[in-house]
Amino acid sequence: MPIEITMPALSPTMTEGTLATWHKKEGDKVSSGDVIAEIETDKATMEVEATDEGVLGKILVPAGTENVQVNSVIALLLEDGEDKSALAGFKTSAPTPVASAPVDVASPAPSSAPVAPVAPVAPVAPIASEPEYSGEMITQTVRESLRDAIAEEMRLDDTVFLMGEEVAQYQGAYKVSQGLLDEFGSNRVIDTPITEIGFTGLGVGAAFGGLKPIVEFMTFNFSMQAMDHIVNSAAKTRYMSGGQMGSHMVFRGPNGAASRVGAQHSQCFAAWYSHVPGLKVVAPWSGADAKGLLKAAIRDPNPVVFLEHELMYGQSFEVPAGDDFVLPIGRAKVERVGTDVTITAFSRMVGVALEAAELLAADGISAEVINLRTVRPLDIETIVNSVRKTNRLVNAEEGWPQSGMGAEMAALMMEHAFDDLDAPVVRVCGEDVPMPYAANLEALTLPGASKIADACKSVCYR
Amino acid sequence: MAKKASTAKPKAKAKTKAKVKTKKPVKHLEADAEELVEFYREMLLIRRFEEKAGQLYGMGLIGGFCHLYIGQEAVVVGAHSTSNPQDSVITSYRDHGHMLVCGMEPKGVMAELTGREDGYSKGKGGSMHMFSREKNFYGGHGIVGGQVPIGTGLAFAHKYKNDGGICYTYFGDGSVNQGQVYESFNMAQLWLLPVLYIIENNKYGMGTSIDRASSTTDLYHRGRSHGIPGEQVDGMDVVAVREATARAAEHARAGKGPFILEMMTYRYRGHSMSDPAKYRSKEEVSKVRQEQDPIDNLRELIIESKAASEDTLKEIDKSIKAIITDAAEFAKESPEPNVAELYTDILVEANG
Ligand SMILES: Cc1ncc(C[n+]2csc(CCOP(=O)(O)OP(=O)(O)O)c2C)c(N)n1
Ligand SMILES: [Mg+2]
Numbered sequence A: 001m002p003i004e005i006t007m008p009a010l011s012p013t014m015t016e017g018t019l020a021t022w023h024k025k026e027g028d029k030v031s032s033g034d035v036i037a038e039i040e041t042d043k044a045t046m047e048v049e050a051t052d053e054g055v056l057g058k059i060l061v062p063a064g065t066e067n068v069q070v071n072s073v074i075a076l077l078l079e080d081g082e083d084k085s086a087l088a089g090f091k092t093s094a095p096t097p098v099a100s101a102p103v104d105v106a107s108p109a110p111s112s113a114p115v116a117p118v119a120p121v122a123p124v125a126p127i128a129s130e131p132e133y134s135g136e137m138i139t140q141t142v143r144e145s146l147r148d149a150i151a152e153e154m155r156l157d158d159t160v161f162l163m164g165e166e167v168a169q170y171q172g173a174y175k176v177s178q179g180l181l182d183e184f185g186s187n188r189v190i191d192t193p194i195t196e197i198g199f200t201g202l203g204v205g206a207a208f209g210g211l212k213p214i215v216e217f218m219t220f221n222f223s224m225q226a227m228d229h230i231v232n233s234a235a236k237t238r239y240m241s242g243g244q245m246g247s248h249m250v251f252r253g254p255n256g257a258a259s260r261v262g263a264q265h266s267q268c269f270a271a272w273y274s275h276v277p278g279l280k281v282v283a284p285w286s287g288a289d290a291k292g293l294l295k296a297a298i299r300d301p302n303p304v305v306f307l308e309h310e311l312m313y314g315q316s317f318e319v320p321a322g323d324d325f326v327l328p329i330g331r332a333k334v335e336r337v338g339t340d341v342t343i344t345a346f347s348r349m350v351g352v353a354l355e356a357a358e359l360l361a362a363d364g365i366s367a368e369v370i371n372l373r374t375v376r377p378l379d380i381e382t383i384v385n386s387v388r389k390t391n392r393l394v395n396a397e398e399g400w401p402q403s404g405m406g407a408e409m410a411a412l413m414m415e416h417a418f419d420d421l422d423a424p425v426v427r428v429c430g431e432d433v434p435m436p437y438a439a440n441l442e443a444l445t446l447p448g449a450s451k452i453a454d455a456c457k458s459v460c461y462r
Numbered sequence B: 001m002a003k004k005a006s007t008a009k010p011k012a013k014a015k016t017k018a019k020v021k022t023k024k025p026v027k028h029l030e031a032d033a034e035e036l037v038e039f040y041r042e043m044l045l046i047r048r049f050e051e052k053a054g055q056l057y058g059m060g061l062i063g064g065f066c067h068l069y070i071g072q073e074a075v076v077v078g079a080h081s082t083s084n085p086q087d088s089v090i091t092s093y094r095d096h097g098h099m100l101v102c103g104m105e106p107k108g109v110m111a112e113l114t115g116r117e118d119g120y121s122k123g124k125g126g127s128m129h130m131f132s133r134e135k136n137f138y139g140g141h142g143i144v145g146g147q148v149p150i151g152t153g154l155a156f157a158h159k160y161k162n163d164g165g166i167c168y169t170y171f172g173d174g175s176v177n178q179g180q181v182y183e184s185f186n187m188a189q190l191w192l193l194p195v196l197y198i199i200e201n202n203k204y205g206m207g208t209s210i211d212r213a214s215s216t217t218d219l220y221h222r223g224r225s226h227g228i229p230g231e232q233v234d235g236m237d238v239v240a241v242r243e244a245t246a247r248a249a250e251h252a253r254a255g256k257g258p259f260i261l262e263m264m265t266y267r268y269r270g271h272s273m274s275d276p277a278k279y280r281s282k283e284e285v286s287k288v289r290q291e292q293d294p295i296d297n298l299r300e301l302i303i304e305s306k307a308a309s310e311d312t313l314k315e316i317d318k319s320i321k322a323i324i325t326d327a328a329e330f331a332k333e334s335p336e337p338n339v340a341e342l343y344t345d346i347l348v349e350a351n352g
Helices: A142-156 A180-184 A196-208 A220-234 A270-274 A287-299 A348-362 A380-390 A405-416 A439-445 A449-459 B014-023 B033-058 B073-080 B096-101 B106-113 B147-161 B179-190 B238-253 B282-292 B294-304 B310-333 B339-343
Strands: A003-006 A016-022 A035-040 A045-049 A054-059 A065-069 A073-078 A137-141 A160-164 A189-191 A212-216 A249-254 A280-282 A303-308 A316-320 A333-336 A341-345 A367-371 A374-376 A393-396 A426-428 B088-090 B167-172 B195-201 B230-234 B259-264
Touching: A137 A142, A142 A160, A142 A180, A142 A287, A142 A316, A160 A180, A160 A196, A180 A189, A196 A212, A196 A220, A196 A249, A220 A249, A220 A303, A249 A287, A270 A280, A270 A303, A270 A374, A270 A405, A280 A287, A287 A303, A287 A316, A333 A348, A341 A348, A341 A380, A341 A449, A348 A367, A348 A393, A348 A449, A367 A380, A380 A393, A380 A405, A393 A405, A393 A449, A405 A426, A426 A449, A439 B339, B033 B073, B033 B096, B033 B106, B033 B238, B033 B294, B033 B310, B073 B096, B073 B167, B073 B195, B073 B238, B073 B259, B073 B294, B088 B147, B096 B106, B106 B310, B147 B167, B147 B179, B147 B195, B179 B195, B195 B238, B230 B238, B238 B259, B238 B294, B294 B310
Parallel strands: A160 A189, A160 A212, A212 A249, A249 A303, A280 A303, A341 A367, A341 A393, A393 A426, B088 B167, B167 B195, B195 B259, B230 B259
Antiparallel strands: A003 A073, A016 A035, A016 A065, A035 A045, A054 A073, A137 A316, A280 A374, A333 A367
């Protein structure tokens, strides 16, 4: 019986790809290890090696075919001694994929939901409100928005530079720095050794010396090795020097859940960093957030921890074109106006919260969704104004419950809106466990839209 | 090539190894016919296991990151052949081969890769995070460099308990630049801990070649400022690996402290399944495959030195194929973990 060659999955997030070229033609002999085809994934072009020996009997998916599903049969290989007649009437027995249920990825909701007019009450610190933007919009992925933000700021200010593992020649482990080495050269786009504490401390020193480093962590999991310099050096020097010097710099990279990579590579550090005075902590959701806030972070004279999300990199949004779109750090955005319950969220969970709001609408509950955008300093004013109206608050996050952002929301509401609450504040969090690897357990760990909707119903006593 | 930190030795070619060995003064360093065949069996087991893992990844049965060991088999097979049952082993995420030589079951390892109940971590760890207390295999670590101080601590425990054990601590050429490595070196030599630091120099840390990441590239010298001896070894030659490791292990077991072995090796596949490996040429990879493949070369040596016949080796090939097919079937059939497992194994009850 001929051997089925199936479309391989070549990355944790790949579900389909383009069959770019065939390196073998029908009738060619194939040995294991031979490159038989090239496939374009969402991240790169990859070679496919044969794992069996034989003669390529039939190509079922011609070169150039797009959107070929992982695991569909792309060719048939004749085994030793078989001839073409073995192909006749051959029925595929391609297995359906098991155990690869993706984590609950939110589909992007339109970011053009009307924004509630908010009357400022007692602003804690003067923070600019969001600029009106009526210019041209372009559709691009979050990955591209981030890249453009970095490139634009590097063009404007030659003290801005990017360093991290694989940021230059490899074009970024997640391809965020694509093209930057070509444009800015190796003095400003720098591949580092795998020495997080060392290059982070070096970045702090460079900032003391007047440069504006952007330090990329391949993922924020590895920033744990650099925690000392982020917390003890970058965050505290302004204070300890009586204001003489500080660290004008950005720490950025993907944070939060990734897909099937287990406990050491899939966790959220937003609450951790938000604990530290002397840091600003930003966690964008949409493409416009990503672009406008990263530009603001690069311009900000303080150390800014900028938390991106791997599962958002490939999502597309409408983003203001041009290089003068900057969003204020410290301002939340009401993404959807509602009257019955407020949902606060940041990063990927904003999309999940918007999905929950749709589910609730179907049940006659009107939810207001606030995209926090910045988790330190928090835009307390926008949250409190919303809760004065809805009298209920549910916070949604991927991170763990204890001392998480939800715990902070609950405390803030006690302090600022106690008399306005008609129900206790509810936290929807990641399960209080290290992230498991198994697909079924992983899927249970992260909160999805229905869990948020259920929490909202419970505070509405429905 | 066995380059010592002090004196360089001329390279003995793989083909002549079998003859050379009889001239070696230390008797137990010889690899006799039986051992050569066993090396062959173990290296082939790893290679076929990894090929199968790559295939299952392609089918969506394995998720996340999966780092294959293909090309580096001689390192772990040769080094581990010098170990005793009380010794401990620790490595990075590129760990499947290490587990197999420690005697962990291919079925259990494969079932962990597919995230199933019968995996070594009940499906909760995955490719990068697997352990076996029974086999003294301490992981499986996903954070670069993390295993180096931990391995040093395992050696501390061997010495403290005086159990005669040593710790085999494996890490990559990229990890070698981590600060924690030098903090470990200092303590290990200061306290003469029985640890072997085995650097698997496959010339790349992800897409960065060693000379783009390291100020000096003779990694076996990296212990010099701490007074730790080092040796560079042809990591594609299982007998050379075995001999060098045996000498290093003797040093550690004799209470003389740590030893650094720099194994010159090569990985054939990308860093992980999603790496297209565009940072090196095809010619570079195929040259190593053709000229230095540890399995092909050993096979040749076995035949030439008449350590075993073609037929015996073919029998081995067949039996390994069967083991791997079984492991893959087992890993596909094993059920997903019970959802109650989500909340177990986080803490244990304190008693008292
Ligand atoms: C602290 C830390 N930083 C970055 C990473 C991402 N990463 C995983 S493996 C790797 C390369 C390591 O190279 P090397 O030590 O040579 O080992 P090899 O993969 O070649 O076996 C990197 C950068 C990580 N896992 N941990
Ligand atoms: Mg390496």
